[in-house]
Each structure stands twice: as structure tokens, then as C-alpha cells.
Amino acid sequence: MKPETDAVHDGPGVSRRNFLGGGLVAAAVTPLLTGQAEAEAAEAASASATDGGGQATVRAVVNGDPVTLRVDPRATLLDTLRERLDLKGTKKGCDRGQCGACTVHVDGRRVLSCLTLAASTSGRAVTTIEGLADGDRLHPVQQAFLDHDGLQCGFCTPGQIMSAVAMLDDERSPRSDDEIRERMSGNICRCSAYPRIVDAIRDAQQVMR
Ligand code: FES
Numbered sequence: 533m534k535p536e537t538d539a540v541h542d543g544p545g546v547s548r549r550n551f552l553g554g555g556l557v558a559a560a561v562t563p564l565l566t567g568q569a570e571a572e573a574a575e576a577a578s579a580s581a582t583d584g585g586g587q588a589t590v591r592a593v594v595n596g597d598p599v600t601l602r603v604d605p606r607a608t609l610l611d612t613l614r615e616r617l618d619l620k621g622t623k624k625g626c627d628r629g630q631c632g633a634c635t636v637h638v639d640g641r642r643v644l645s646c647l648t649l650a651a652s653t654s655g656r657a658v659t660t661i662e663g664l665a666d667g668d669r670l671h672p673v674q675q676a677f678l679d680h681d682g683l684q685c686g687f688c689t690p691g692q693i694m695s696a697v698a699m700l701d702d703e704r705s706p707r708s709d710d711e712i713r714e715r716m717s718g719n720i721c722r723c724s725a726y727p728r729i730v731d732a733i734r735d736a737q738q739v740m741r
């Protein structure tokens with residue numbers, strides 16, 4: 533099932549050197565694109581200035597850092613974050629919009645980075661799991677996942693946390709455990725840590741009120 537995502541981006545710890553350095557080399561990221569991604573690629577290619585080599589220039593804010601990057605117009609945000617910016621906290625599960633492991637925020641709204649083109653994030657703020665904490669102080673949702681042991685292997689956890697943060701930041705906060713489960717249904721946990729994930733989100737909601 534597809535997560536209740538709204539958009540795609542944002543996060544801290546971005547290495548501007550890597551960002552700019554990566555832009556000097558033709559992007560080698562050529563993911564298997566879905567029809568949606570291909571359509572976005574065509575749109576991004578037409579909307580973005582591309583150079584003679586067919587690269588698009590993206591200027592975005594990632595985890596609070598302004599970054600400029602030349603990308604293949606077909607590159608996904610997920611691959612760009614992981615391979616160009618070395619932000620590996622965002623996980624690649626299905627790579628086709630079905631598991632939620634790749635959830636990040638774009639302009640504060642959750643999106644599936646595997647279905648989002650990096651070129652489409654120009655002028656926007658992208659936040660990844662690396663950008664959630666305030667220095668040494670974890671975000672309340674991160675802390676709640678630790679307190680409730682809301683994970684087993686941990687592979688789905690960054691996506692779960694990013695999705696939960698966007699849901700709790702939404703003006704329509706969930707009013708029941710059932711609603712939490714429904715609105716988190718796009719984030720799959722193969723370890724079935726769901727009961728403790730719900731416990732963690734419910735407690736974080738109290739802290740964030
Ligand atoms: S939904 Fe993006 S990796 Fe599964």
C-alpha cells in the first residue's frame with residue numbers, strides 16, 4: 533500500500549563539498565523509473581535548465597544546508613540523497629513506492645523519495661532522518677521509538693519516523709490508535725513491530741502537544 537505521503541525532501545548534515553563535488557561529475561544514478569517518475573522526469577527536464585550534457589541544476593536546502601547539485605533529470609531523490617550526498621539514513625526498500633522506507637520531507641510534507649525526482653526539489657527544503665534531531669537532542673518521535681523499543685532490524689525505522697513526524701506536525705493530528713495505524717499504513721515493517729510503533733507515536737504526540 534502506498535504511504536500517505538504528500539511530497540518529497542529535506543535533512544541535516546549535508547556535505548556541501550560532496551554536493552558540489554558530485555556536480556562536477558555526470559550523475560551515474562539511473563534508477564529503474566516508474567511511469568510516474570518518467571513523467572516527472574520529462575517535466576523536470578523541460579522546466580530545469582539543462583546543460584549541453586543534459587544535466588539539470590538543482591538548488592535546494594537539505595537538512596538546513598543550501599546545496600547546489602547537477603543531476604541527471606531522471607535521478608530520483610532517494611538515489612541522490614544516498615549516493616550523491618551520502619545521506620544513507622534514508623533506506624531503499626522496494627524502490628517502487630510500496631514500502632515507505634524511503635520517506636523524507638519536502639517543504640515539511642512527507643514524500644516517497646524513490647518516486648520523487650531530485651530535479652523537482654529545486655527551490656524546496658528537503659529533510660531526511662539525519663536532519664531531525666536538534667544537535668544532541670533527539671526529536672520526540674525518535675526518542676519515543678527508543679523508549680518503546682519500536683524497532684527490530686531497524687530498516688524501516690527512518691521512514692516510519694519521518695512519516696510519523698509529518699503526521700503529527702499536520703494540523704489534523706490523529707485522534708485514535710486506529711487512525712495512527714491507518715495513516716501510517718504506507719510504512720511497512722517486515723518485523724511487525726507495529727504495536728510498539730503505535731505506542732511510540734502516541735507518546736510522542738503527547739510530548740509534541
Ligand atoms: S516506497 Fe520507496 S523504497 Fe519502498
Ligand code: FES
Pocket residue numbers: 682683684685686687688689720721722723724725
Ligand atoms: S524493524 Fe525491521 S522492518 Fe521494521
